[in-house]
Amino acid sequence: MxxxxxxxxxxxxxxxxxxxxxxxxxxxxxxxxxxxxxxxxxxxxxxxxxxxxxxxxxxxxxxxxxxxxxxxxxxxxxxxxxxxxxxxxxxxxxxxxxxxxxxxxxxxxxxxxxxxxxxxxxxxxxxxxxxxxxxxxxxxxxxxxxxxxxxxxxxGLLVGPHDTSGRFPYWVGRIARGGAVLAPDGPDHPLQLIDVRDLATWNLHMAETRQAGVFNATGPDHDLTLGALLAACREASASAAELTWVGEEFLAEHDVTPFSDLPLWLPNSPEYAGFMRYDCTKAQRAGLRYRPLLDTARDTLAWLRTRPTIVESAPERSQPGLSAQREQELLAAWRK
Known part of the structure; x- marks a missing residue:
């Protein structure tokens, strides 16, 4: 083509x-x-x-x-x-x-x-x-x-190597650093995302076969949760990170900004209930396929390790995510 x-x-x-x-x-x-x-x-x-x-x-x-x-x-x-x-x-x-x-x-x-x-x-x-x-x-x-x-x-939310948005890379890098990790809400918090390479491959197929119209393009083809995502990040880096799930009310009281301070997290609110739950059946029937999230986490970590400031220290301030100091302050307050 x-x-x-x-x-x-x-x-x-x-x-x-x-x-x-x-x-x-x-x-x-x-x-x-x-x-x-x-x-x-x-x-x-x-x-x-x-x-x-x-x-x-x-x-x-x-x-x-x-x-x-x-x-x-x-x-x-x-x-x-x-x-x-x-x-x-x-x-x-x-x-x-x-x-x-x-x-x-x-x-x-x-x-x-x-x-x-x-x-x-x-x-x-x-x-x-x-x-x-x-x-x-x-x-x-x-x-x-x-x-x-x-x-x-x-x-939807694109993830994978070369993701300079810092959203998914925040969690991959943070879990890789280990220690006590502040995680928002609970492990059943719903998510949708797609590896950028899967979208690219499918896009080329659709272009080559002259498919037109509107398609929702996110994933995966099963229910995904924040708990499952962080588990994949932990397996990808063989990390001993310990997750501390912190309630939304506490986070709001301490001015933690959804999606910015804690990427991928939105409050459990009717306003956002469907944001990570779009129907992608049409795209899947047209051939959209997804690689395992563990593969995406591993490849993202490998890329991050070429940018060590993200993995080994606090996130760059131009990136989303809590600084190491802010995270530990919040964890200490949560445990009181």
């Missing part, structure tokens, strides 16, 4: 390019050349900014079977990119997000659930509260220009 990759050097894009090359696909990357520019030295590149019409015009000279867009956050930029490519590619993948849904309360929502509506509001890529609504608007922009030829993947 001749593939045009919009982006291709950060996390999901990187995983897609690596999987495509492993399959023997002919890959071209279109990006600004600012992130990991030394990756994939043998791959053809078109350097440009998708917000610059002159740069997008470069794409008019090419022809590809499919394009995959992993870095669309503003509908004008996505629309301009699709407009430039609508006669140059047969198929377009837009990586959207589970966050596009309007209500995280209902359990087991499928692709027919309503999405957020930004209305006439402006779009700002730095405005995280509008992230989901912007993704929904990007979907609409792409579909309007290539109706019936766009695959919209509403991805």
């Amino acid at each position: 001749k593939l045009l990759m919009i982006g291709g050097t950060a996390f999901l894009g990187r995983a897609v390019v690596a999987a495509a090359l492993a399959r023997g696909d002919d890959v071209t990357m279109f990006n600004r050349g600012k992130t990991n520019h030394d990756l994939f030295p043998g791959v053809a590149r078109i350097q440009g900014d998708r917000t610059n019409p002159a740069d997008l015009a470069q794409l008019k000279s090419g022809r590809w079977d499919a394009a995959i867009d992993t870095c669309g956050y503003l509908s004008a930029a996505v629309g301009a990119t699709v407009a430039a490519l609508q006669d140059q590619v047969d198929h377009y993948t837009f990586i959207s997000s589970i966050s596009a849904y309007a209500d995280n309360g209902p359990l087991n929502q499928d692709e027919s659930a309503p999405t957020l509506d930004l209305g006439d509001g402006p779009e700002d890529a730095a405005d995280m509260p509008t992230y989901g609504a912007r993704k929904a608007r990007c979907e609409q922009a792409a579909e309007a220009l290539m109706p019936g030829r766009v695959l919209h993947l509403r991805a």
Whole structure:
């Protein structure tokens, strides 16, 4: 398959390019050349900014079977990119997000659930509260220009090597350090996530077979809990870490911020009841498969060990998670 990759050097894009090359696909990357520019030295590149019409015009000279867009956050930029490519590619993948849904309360929502509506509001890529609504608007922009030829993947929490978000890596690294570990709520707290490499491999299959429409893309294909995730992290590092499950009321009283101070944890609230419980049956029937979580934890740990400040000391302050000092202060207060 001749593939045009919009982006291709950060996390999901990187995983897609690596999987495509492993399959023997002919890959071209279109990006600004600012992130990991030394990756994939043998791959053809078109350097440009998708917000610059002159740069997008470069794409008019090419022809590809499919394009995959992993870095669309503003509908004008996505629309301009699709407009430039609508006669140059047969198929377009837009990586959207589970966050596009309007209500995280209902359990087991499928692709027919309503999405957020930004209305006439402006779009700002730095405005995280509008992230989901912007993704929904990007979907609409792409579909309007290539109706019936766009695959919209509403991805959940992506994990695996090269995850610079620090969310899953926080737990892998923290468990590897051992000692007393503060864990939120309880071991039955529900989770959904997907290894970035599994999403990449399936995306390529879907593009090659020209599958279009909307798909929820998270996992696994069974109920996953925080307890099971931390157990996989402990096995991955052969750690003797001791978990202390701390109640939500205590965490709230001590100003512990969900998903930031303790990644992957959201309070047991009707508002968030369905956020980690989306229905991915459609994607699974279309061939989405998942590797064991233990494999993901092991591979993430191996990558983290090339970044030892995360594994062996407190998280970098640009990363989510409790500092070592803050964690021990909270544990001491909990035990009183």
